[in-house]
Amino acid sequence: MAKSTIYAGLEIGTHKICVVVGEAKRDGAIKILGVGQAPSRGVRKGEIVDFEKVQTCVNDALVRAEDRSDVMIRNVFLGVTGAHIESLNNRGRHRLPDEQTEIGEDDVEEAKEIARSVSIPQSNVFLHSVTRQYIVDGQEAVRQPIGREGRVLEADYHIIHGVRGRVQNAIRCVREIPLEVEDVVFNPVAAAQVVLTREAKMQGALMIDFGAGTCDYVLYEDGMITASGCVPLGGDHITNDVSMALQIPNGRAERLKVEEGSVLYEEVPEGEMLSIEDDTGLILGEIERAFLNEVMNLRTKEILIQVRVRVEDHLGRLGAGIYLTGGVSMMKGVDVVAREVFGIKVTRAGSAPVSGITATFENPQYSAPIGLIRYAQILDSEKPFLSPLKRLGRRMQELLSSITL
C-alpha cells in the first residue's frame, strides 16, 4: 500500500454541496488538499429531490475541488442523512459449546452475526454496524475477547439503518455524474470523528450537526457510540419561519437570518428596528429586531428539544457535554439556547485541527465532509487486509444487484 492515500468526501447538504480532498498519512495524520463548494439546489431536508440540479451543483463543487487540490477525483465517500435513518443497539448472545472454555475467533464471529441479524424493516438497508463492546460472562467493556476464558460471549452493536430506496437514490445520483461511491456514511458519524476527541468520547458527549436541512446527532458514552439519528428540521426551517412571519421571500429571509439574526431576544432593547433592503439597496420596510429574534428562537429551541427527546435517556452521562457543529451552530446565541434546552455544557466546535487549509477545519460547516476523510482513514486502518479495490468491487456488486431490480 502507498505511504499515503488520497480520499475525497462528498456531502450533499441542503444548503451547500461540498467536496473535500484529503490525504491520509500512514501515521494517522490528515492533510486537507482542497475543498470545493457550491450552493445546493434540489435538496430538501438532507435528501435529494431533484437529480439534475443536484448533479450540476455536485459537478461545480467537484471541479473546484479538483482545481484546488490538483487531484482527479474518481471515488468519493458519500455522506448521507435524512429522516428515514434510524439507529438501534443490539446484543448478540452466543453460548460457547460445553467442552470449550476459551473464546475463539469463530465464537466472536458467531456472536457478531447474531447481533447483526437484528430485524430491520424489509425495505431498509444497514448503513453501519459498529461494535460497541464485547461482554464476556456479564463482564462489560471487553475490547478483545479472543483468548479469554468464558461461557457466554455477547457482542454489543450499534446499528444504523435507512430506507434502501432513499440511500440508493443518493448513490445513483452521484454515480451518474459519474463518480464512484466507495462507501456511504451517515453524516454525523463522519463528523463526530473530527469534532469529538477521544477524550470527549470517553467522558460522554453528544455531537449535534445542526445543518440547513436536518439536525443530525451522535451520542458517545464511555467511548462507545450509543445513539445516533436525524431530526428532519434545520436552518431552512428557521428561514422559513422568518420568511412567513415577516412576509418576505425566502432568499431575503435567509440573508436576514445570517446577517442580523440571533436567537436571543430577551436582551434586545425594545423598539430596536431593522430595515429590510432588497437587492438594490432599496428599503422595503422595517421590523422589530426582537420579533425576528423571537421567531428564530422559538424554532431553534424546538429543534433542539426534538433532539433532546431522542437522547433523553443518556443525558445524565455526558461528561464532555454537547458539541454543536454544522452551519446553524454559527448562529448567534445558539449555544445559549442549547444550554437552556439541555442544561449541560455546550461547545461550538468545528473539526479538530488537521494540516492543510486551516480556514476549512475551523468552519463548523465542514465538519461532516472532513469527517468523511477521517472516517475513510479509520475504515482502512481497521481492515488492512481488504484493499479498497476489493471493497469497492463488493460494494458495486451490491449496488448493481439492487439497481437492476
Added chain:
Amino acid sequence: MVEYDRSQSPEGASTAAPRICIVGVGGAGSNVVDRITLDRIVDATLVCAHTDVRVLGHSMAPVKIQLGAELMKGIGAGGDPDLGREAALFSRDQIRHSIENHDIIFISAGLGGGTGSGAAPVIAEIAKNTGALVLVVATMPFSFEGRRRLAQAEEALELLQKRADALVLFENNRMGELILPKDGIQKAFNQADQLIAQSLRAISTITTTPGLVKLGLDDLTSALANANGRCLFGFGEARGQNRGTEALKKALKSPLIDSGRLLHQTKNLLVHVAGGESLTLVEVEGVMKQLGRHVPDQTHILFGLGVDAKLGDAVAVTLISSLGLNQLNAHATAAPPSEMLQPRAEVTAPVAAPAPVFAPAPAAVTPAPAPKREVAARKAPAPYAPPVESTPDLLFKSAAFSSVPAVGEAFPLTSLHLEAAAPVQTQDPDVALVEEEEPAFEEHEPEPPVIAAAPVFASIPETARIPASTPVAKELADATRNGNGKESTLAAVVARSVTLQTEAAPAQDDLISFDEQHESTMISATAVLTRKSTADSQQTFSLGEEDRGRFKDTEPSIVQGEDLDVPTWMRLKKKLRR
C-alpha cells in the same frame, strides 16, 4: 373418468401402511397436487377437484373431479364461494366415491377464491363422513388480492376449522414477502405451492412412518394448536459432512420461520429428524443443541426420530409449529408493507373472536330465534349449526347464512348488532325488539360494554367452578383452569360441552351463562378494536391543511400530531387561541 389408484398397487403393503388421499381443491389446491404428482413425493391417491374444466384438463392428477358439471357447465366459480359450494354439493357422490376407503385424507386448498373457499368445506365434510382422518392444508390469500377475498377466506376457514381434524394454515403474505421483490408473481405462487407440497409430504411421512421416537397426529395437532394460528414450517435435507447442521440450517431458512426468529414465541415446536441407517446419535444431538439456540426454554419441543432407508445418506429435519396471526403480524409490521398488513390485522382480529361465539350456541336451550333474526341477522342462524349430527345439506345452507361476521364491511355496526344480541338471548323477544332500536343508532354506544368487560372476563372461571358437581362442568372447570382462560381452550371446552349437553341437563343453565359471558367478552373486544381504529384515523385528519411554506411538497415531519414543518410561532399562536 378412469381411476388409477396408485396407493392400491402394492397389495400386500396397503394393509399395513395407512392409505392416504390428497385432494386439491380449486386452483391453488390443484397446483399443489400437480407438484406432488410431479415430484412423486408421497405415496397417495391424488385427486384434483375444480369447477373449471380447463384447469382440470391441465392437471396432472390421476383422479379428476369436475365439480357441478351440470350447474357450472365447466366454467369456474368466478370467485364466488356460494357457487363453489353449490357445485361441490352437486358432485357429492362423485367426491365420496373418489375419496372413500382412505385412512388419511389431506385437503389442500387456496382460500379466498370461489372453488377453494366454497368447495373445500363440503369436501372436508364428506371426507369426515367417510371416517377418515381429515387434514386441511390451506393458504390465506396474499394481501394484494384484496379484502373481499380475505373475507371469503376467513369465512371458509371458519367452516373448515369445524370439520378438519387438523388445519395447517399458511399465510401467503409471509411467503410472498420473503421472496425477492424482483421475482415474478408466478414465482411467488410457485414457491408457496412448493412449500405446501413439502409440508404435506412431511406431515404424511411423520405421522405414518414408524420411527424410533414416534410422532403421531396428536403431536401434530398440539404443535398446531394456537388460536387463529398460522403454520410455521421448515424443511431441510442435506447430505455429506455436517449434514445434520446443514439440514437444520436449511429448515430454518424457510421463509415461514424467518431464520429461526419466529420460533422465539412459539409454545410448541415439532421437530422431526429423519435419516438413513447411517444416522448417528451425535448428529441428532447436534441438531437439537443447535435448535435450542433458536427456541426459548419454555417451549415444548415434540421430538421425533425416524430411520428411513429411502433417505440413504441424507438427513432431513422438519420443523412444524404455529404462531397466532397477531404475533406473526407483529413481526411483520416492522416492515413498511405494513400499509398492506395493517388493515388485515384490523380485519382478522374481530374475525378471530367469533369462532367460539358461533360454534357453541346450544340449539336446545335458546328459545326459537325467529323474532331475533332481524336484530342480529348474523348471529341468529348460529343455533342451527351444531357441528355434529346434521345432514350436510342443511348444514351448509345454514352455515352459508351465518356467513361469519362480515369482515371489512361496517364494523361498528356489526359489533353493535352483536351487542344488542347478547342480552337478548335469555330475555324474552319483546324486550329485544325494544332494545334493538337504541344501540343500533348510537355511535358511542360501545363504551359501556368496554367497561363491563373486565369483570365479566374475570368471572368466567368462577361460573365455571360453581357447578362442579356435574361431570360436564367439572371438565369445563378443569380445562379453564389449565388453559388460564385462553381463547383456544375456551373454544374447545365450550364445543365439547355442547356435545355433552344432552346427557348433562342440569349443567345447562351454567353453560349458557358461561357461554354468554364469553360472548360478551368477545364482543367488547371487538368494540375496543373498532374504537381504537376510529381514534387512529381521527388524528391524521386534522393535518395537512396548514401553511408549510417552502416545505409544502416535502414529507411532513409529524411529532405527536403536530406538523413540525409549519412555523413554530404559527403553531404556538394557534395553541394560544385555543
